[in-house]
Amino acid sequence: MSDIDSTTVTAPQRILMGPGPSDVDPRVLAALSAPTVGHLDPYFLQVMDELQSMLRQVFRTENELTLAVSGTGSAGMEACVVNLIEPGDRMLIGVNGVFGTRMADVAGRAGAEVTTIERPFGEVFDADEVAAAIEQTQPKVVGLVHAETSTGALQPIEEISKVVHDAGALLLLDTVTSLGGLPVEVDGWQVDAVYSGTQKCLSCPPGLAPVSFSPAALGAMDARKTKVASWYLDMSMVRNYWGGNRAYHHTAPINMNYALHEALRLVLAEGLENRFARHRRNHLALRAGLEALGIHYAVPEVHRLPQLNAVLIPDGVDDAAVRKQLLNEFGLEIGGGLGPMAGKTWRIGLMGAASTNRNVLLLLAGLERCLADQGISVDRGAGVAAANGVYAAQA
Amino acid sequence: MSDIDSTTVTAPQRILMGPGPSDVDPRVLAALSAPTVGHLDPYFLQVMDELQSMLRQVFRTENELTLAVSGTGSAGMEACVVNLIEPGDRMLIGVNGVFGTRMADVAGRAGAEVTTIERPFGEVFDADEVAAAIEQTQPKVVGLVHAETSTGALQPIEEISKVVHDAGALLLLDTVTSLGGLPVEVDGWQVDAVYSGTQKCLSCPPGLAPVSFSPAALGAMDARKTKVASWYLDMSMVRNYWGGNRAYHHTAPINMNYALHEALRLVLAEGLENRFARHRRNHLALRAGLEALGIHYAVPEVHRLPQLNAVLIPDGVDDAAVRKQLLNEFGLEIGGGLGPMAGKTWRIGLMGAASTNRNVLLLLAGLERCLADQGISVDRGAGVAAANGVYAAQA
Numbered sequence: 001m002s003d004i005d006s007t008t009v010t011a012p013q014r015i016l017m018g019p020g021p022s023d024v025d026p027r028v029l030a031a032l033s034a035p036t037v038g039h040l041d042p043y044f045l046q047v048m049d050e051l052q053s054m055l056r057q058v059f060r061t062e063n064e065l066t067l068a069v070s071g072t073g074s075a076g077m078e079a080c081v082v083n084l085i086e087p088g089d090r091m092l093i094g095v096n097g098v099f100g101t102r103m104a105d106v107a108g109r110a111g112a113e114v115t116t117i118e119r120p121f122g123e124v125f126d127a128d129e130v131a132a133a134i135e136q137t138q139p140k141v142v143g144l145v146h147a148e149t150s151t152g153a154l155q156p157i158e159e160i161s162k163v164v165h166d167a168g169a170l171l172l173l174d175t176v177t178s179l180g181g182l183p184v185e186v187d188g189w190q191v192d193a194v195y196s197g198t199q200k201c202l203s204c205p206p207g208l209a210p211v212s213f214s215p216a217a218l219g220a221m222d223a224r225k226t227k228v229a230s231w232y233l234d235m236s237m238v239r240n241y242w243g244g245n246r247a248y249h250h251t252a253p254i255n256m257n258y259a260l261h262e263a264l265r266l267v268l269a270e271g272l273e274n275r276f277a278r279h280r281r282n283h284l285a286l287r288a289g290l291e292a293l294g295i296h297y298a299v300p301e302v303h304r305l306p307q308l309n310a311v312l313i314p315d316g317v318d319d320a321a322v323r324k325q326l327l328n329e330f331g332l333e334i335g336g337g338l339g340p341m342a343g344k345t346w347r348i349g350l351m352g353a354a355s356t357n358r359n360v361l362l363l364l365a366g367l368e369r370c371l372a373d374q375g376i377s378v379d380r381g382a383g384v385a386a387a388n389g390v391y392a393a394q395a
Numbered sequence: 396m397s398d399i400d401s402t403t404v405t406a407p408q409r410i411l412m413g414p415g416p417s418d419v420d421p422r423v424l425a426a427l428s429a430p431t432v433g434h435l436d437p438y439f440l441q442v443m444d445e446l447q448s449m450l451r452q453v454f455r456t457e458n459e460l461t462l463a464v465s466g467t468g469s470a471g472m473e474a475c476v477v478n479l480i481e482p483g484d485r486m487l488i489g490v491n492g493v494f495g496t497r498m499a500d501v502a503g504r505a506g507a508e509v510t511t512i513e514r515p516f517g518e519v520f521d522a523d524e525v526a527a528a529i530e531q532t533q534p535k536v537v538g539l540v541h542a543e544t545s546t547g548a549l550q551p552i553e554e555i556s557k558v559v560h561d562a563g564a565l566l567l568l569d570t571v572t573s574l575g576g577l578p579v580e581v582d583g584w585q586v587d588a589v590y591s592g593t594q595k596c597l598s599c600p601p602g603l604a605p606v607s608f609s610p611a612a613l614g615a616m617d618a619r620k621t622k623v624a625s626w627y628l629d630m631s632m633v634r635n636y637w638g639g640n641r642a643y644h645h646t647a648p649i650n651m652n653y654a655l656h657e658a659l660r661l662v663l664a665e666g667l668e669n670r671f672a673r674h675r676r677n678h679l680a681l682r683a684g685l686e687a688l689g690i691h692y693a694v695p696e697v698h699r700l701p702q703l704n705a706v707l708i709p710d711g712v713d714d715a716a717v718r719k720q721l722l723n724e725f726g727l728e729i730g731g732g733l734g735p736m737a738g739k740t741w742r743i744g745l746m747g748a749a750s751t752n753r754n755v756l757l758l759l760a761g762l763e764r765c766l767a768d769q770g771i772s773v774d775r776g777a778g779v780a781a782a783n784g785v786y787a788a789q790a
Contacts, residue, residue: 007660008426008660009429009442009653009657011429011431011438011442011653012430012432012438013430014430014432014433016431016433020646021431021433021434021646023431024430029428029429029431029650030428031403031404032427032428032650033424033425034404034405035406035407035409035419035424036406036409036411036416036418036419036594036600036601037406037409037411037728038409038411038413038416038728039601041409041722041728042722047404047406070466070467070602071465071470072465072645072647072648073645073646074644074645074646075465075466075627075645078626102626105626109622109623109624109625109626110624197646199431199646205431205648205650205651206434206646206649207465207602207648207650227504228504229504229624229625230473230504230624230625231497231500231501231504232466232470248733249469250467250468250469250470251415251416251467251468251469251592251594251601252467252601253600253601253602253651254600254601255424255600255602256648258406259650261404262403265403327436327437333432333433333436
């Protein structure tokens, strides 16, 4: 019958040190392939309840409306925007990378009157400039990216949140790359709508988007005069399935929710603070190793994400050739630059299960080999030695 | 650190004979848990290419724009609607169940001027009434549901498609429950936009939505004056990732695509015609068994879906109690009624891997037991005997 000769899936075993997806623990893959049950099966309802409880712990929130949207991180972004925005609402968005740009696009499609403030890639916003822009535009919602996956920059939130709430606005935050890798304090920072992805520091395959909404965000949703633009992402219906009367909305991705359940269990079993410290430790070792190889960061030290190391590609080095060699010779994936950083930076992820001393040392060893093939002279073993030095000092 | 005592995932082994998800072949679960690779990994690009090729065969189309949307079936519905509809466009929708109602809701949110034609649950539309409605409303798009999961009714398409195209409109078709279980002829019927789900007759866990768009649909997209309302589902960008220049849009759900790849491979290895015949054979056996137990269909014979048997709950039988007993004593899931059919019908799925003689016989045996517990007198073993009789006659 068939003219296709596709074989079964024979995926290679990579080491995922790009901007995501990250390495997945075998226990998460095992949960992913547990028997599928119905979306109203009592067992699945229990999985959903536990999942919500664990998500609240990871987001550090008491928000009742905390769940996993049935799409990837960008669906989480769209869910947050379209549920808060009605046509004509004003939204202020900080753009200092690809994902702020994306948020502005999503908001415009939802009918928002979008104002952006902009910073070059790699920089972050301070509270004063956000306050000035709020005063000018009087937005309903202010959208920011906590951890810009395209640049490796970490946006401080606490002070800005005060400015946003003093002006009576809602704060919407992208934590796709931060959640599980460094502190995300949804209640502590008074974040009103937050989304993340599963495939970064939570180390679950891509496919779901954890979200959480504050009581103030719920109030804004309840006060809507128009339907949410997206039926699929309409939280007024989705929340009835995750809580309340379990009314059927759409068929949940059962197995993906199993995987996220297990991934969150592993995050909490390790402990959030331990996990953040691990990400920091491996980042410091990688940094020392890269510097010993003559590779420098694209982001000022104070704003660097430990889990996503954006570094400048040394002059004369062929970006694509190095990434291809790392993949083919070592099964090792790192990311290229996005947007204006394409060809200029590498993005080296140390996210979740991929944030290990083994991966740091292997990458440095492999990179030394690739740089040598590119005719770049480096001290033999310098990267590995520097990283090992950091680990030794920490021990 | 954690105050949660969640254990690892311990999903029970169900037999899924509801309206979906259906039973998943162990080979599909194995593919689902293959190692995660990056969304631009050469291996994943190959998986996507093969997936598209297999989807074209299953949809029976040459449409280039054929891929899996990163969400469940309802995201596929929304993808088809929002890419074809601009604010103010007229859309005609046939409503004879929950999913036609949903399509009208989705289209309204996208800004369509929606006109519905309606039929009671379980009935279908004929070409004349569609032609009359088209003449009155001059729609850009006509939306119909091929297999109404809420009612078990099969909508004939061929004649209606002619009427739609004679009027210069586009035909949008929901094949969530039909694809892989009975013929879906996207090119043969000139369907312009079609969506399905993975968790019905393709027997893959829920999480992706196969879609396909005709050249005429692409023309309508290219002629848009406004952006697609949903960034996440905007095919003008999604298609560049699946084909063309592989431009990053969103991170694809890698492992779910592995699973769909394997599910489609199994569909094509069986052969579509063999698969349809199997669905038909088990339906006939189930029907004979149910009738012997005094259980009657809610849909006239000529429009019955072989893969979704909507039957009337006998008088005096406690709907929830029977479904609970089937689940708890036999690990067997059947579905209740949706919308106006709640409490009135059961929906018994024989979809994909769940369409087997074993499942038919087990359900009839279990149902006999439950009916007896409900005080309904049935001839002992009558259901199983009748089904076995059909299998014997077919052999």
